Amino acid sequence: MEIVIKATQFILSLSFLIVLHELGHFIPAKIFKTRVEKFYLFFDYKFSLVKKKIGETVYGIGWIPLGGYVKISGMIDESMDTEQMKLPAQPWEFRSKPAWQRLIIMLGGVIVNFILGILIYIMITFVWGIDFVKPEGVKEGFAVHESFKEYGFKDGDKITKFNGVEPLDVTDVNKHLFLRNITSLEVIHKGGTSETINIPENIGEIMWENGVMKPFLPISLPIIAAVEAGSPAEKAGLLKNDKIISVNNTPVFFWHEFTQLVLASKSDLNISFERNGNINNLTITPRENRTIGVLQNGLNSITIKHKDYSFLESISTGNSIAIWTLKDYITQFKYVFTKKGATSIGGFIAIGNIFPSTWSWQAFWSITAFLSIMLGFMNLLPIPALDGGHVMFTLYEMITGRKPNDKFLEYAQITGFVLLIALLLLANGNDIIKLFS
Known part of the structure; x- marks a missing residue:
């Protein structure tokens, strides 16, 4: 269906x-x-x-x-x-x-x-308005990819500004780094110290070549939002809303810790999880790429705000969104001409998969x-x-x-x-x- x-x-x-x-x-x-x-x-x-x-x-x-x-x-x-x-x-x-x-x-x-x-x-x-996440809306800060820790970022950092300006939606940080000229991010480290961290001008190319397209992800609780059909996780018995407690006897408090332990493992995974107040255990054999087929529930880690627009405001905002959509598409188009880009080009199946699996007029018109x-x-x-x-x-x-x-x-x-x-x-x-x- x-x-x-x-x-x-x-x-x-x-x-x-x-x-x-x-x-x-x-x-x-x-x-x-x-x-x-x-x-x-x-x-x-x-x-x-x-x-x-x-x-x-x-x-x-x-x-x-x-x-x-x-x-x-x-x-x-x-x-x-x-x-x-x-x-x-x-x-x-x-x-x-x-x-x-x-x-x-x-x-x-x-x-x-x-x-x-x-x-x-x-x-x-005009019809649906815009949802966004302010810097303070990322409750536990961001989990940072290892390659970005070299620049001075740390797990738990709260990003407050892009190039000295507070963004409308701070969760757009990965897209802005990849497609727009972001040369610095202002962060607040755990403990409250603020720092402006400079970023290489070619950061988009670095992200592309290293396959690090999402270096910043909001830290979230290790609660499963969905289990892929036919995946190792489904075969082992994991279900939606299960909360991961530990992996191979190592305690897990946040989703990124769970991900790191899965990727670092060399053999089967002994996973403890909580379901309906009970603690359970199971063993999962990951795929060759060390994935098991689960999706995180990121909504528990952010506070989403909403803004409605008048018709006149919608004209200006809608124009801005369209212009930036075109600019971003032109910027990423250059990657098509790389060796990696040639294998990343998608056809009708890729385009079709952009659409959600449940009917949504907002998503339909946006796509x-x-x-x-x-x-x-x-x-x-x-x-x-x-x-x-x-x-x-x-x-x-x-x-x-x-x-x-x-x-x-x-x-x-x-x-x-x-x-x-x-x-x-x-x-x-x-x-x-x-x-x-």
């Missing part, structure tokens, strides 16, 4: 984004009196699930859920209809329109993506807004077969006064299409490998 809910949310979100993106091309094409031959959700290679011709346009739903398209007359696109290009240009064709009109038609999709992302974030802020911003950026990349490739060639024409010939555009389109297929196979191949490993 969980898979069905995830898949339903994913398909609904994807369909919504595709239709609106293609409308971004369709509407200016119609305004400039350019003929649109097809408007499709998903691809219709060989046949369509549904199709109907209205006026000069065939509207339909294809059977390959890899995107969608509008087929515009007189344009070399994913349909690769080169026969049409051999005929004399007609007034209603894309190639007959001024460069500035063609540029607007090609930019229409990504403009819709960005505007849509902003509008959704505004709506989310849809993020995907809209992401698709807008990705489509702007100057790769032939993407909107950005068409924009690049059109700008070249506007600047130089020379239009690339149709044969060059045809070869560029084929090259871009092959590249995209290769990336698609890589991303979904990574998903399959992770699924079985």
Whole structure:
């Protein structure tokens, strides 16, 4: 059932984004009196699930859920209809329109993506407000990864400022370190002493290369929030809400201590735990990577505050969230071009797993807004077969006064299409490998 809910949310979100993106091309094409031959959700290679011709346009739903398209007359696109290009240009064709009109038609999709992302974030802020955790809301301070203790951080530190400024949500510290220019953190150590600790400028790269994406985690009680189905923990008999007492006779008071003991162990784990007031014992054989398949209940370690926004306040806040979402995505995009990044690229399974296993409209719209911003950026990349490739060639024409010939555009389109297929196979191949490993 969980898979069905995830898949339903994913398909609904994807369909919504595709239709609106293609409308971004369709509407200016119609305004400039350019003929649109097809408007499709998903691809219709060989046949369509549904199709109907209205006026000069065939509207339909294809059977390959890899995107969608509008087929515009007189344009070399994913349909690769080169026969049409051999005929004399007609007034209603894309190639007959001024460069500035063609540029607007090609930019229409990504403009819709960005505007849509902003509008959704505004709506989310207005309807649901924002939850956040202030520095004093992390009750026991943060558990610190060993690699960050070299900089002077200690378990139990309470982080109060990023670059000298108190953050809205202190639990965003890991994201800010990885994606934003955080060069110092102000902390209060146990005992009450305050210290400003400087951090290397390339801390994001260090985190990425070392695989330390969450160096700071709120210290929480060792209470299990969930047990993974089929995991060693489930097979041994651990249940949700069990409280860990000790591991291999070593007392455990906080979750990070439990994690450290599990990772450091070289053999089976003898675990004592409390359930319904009774102390129980069991033995667990961890996986090769020393995990056992349990999730912590982090809510017992933080105090969450909430703020509602007026409509006018939501406009400003929603815009800010959308802009930072785009900036953060652009910042992390550089890691795709590393060896580790190539194996980290995810496909449809990875994207589908972003959605929660229970239906939540707030989560659905939040993820849809993020995907809209992401698709807008990705489509702007100057790769032939993407909107950005068409924009690049059109700008070249506007600047130089020379239009690339149709044969060059045809070869560029084929090259871009092959590249995209290769990336698609890589991303979904990574998903399959992770699924079985």
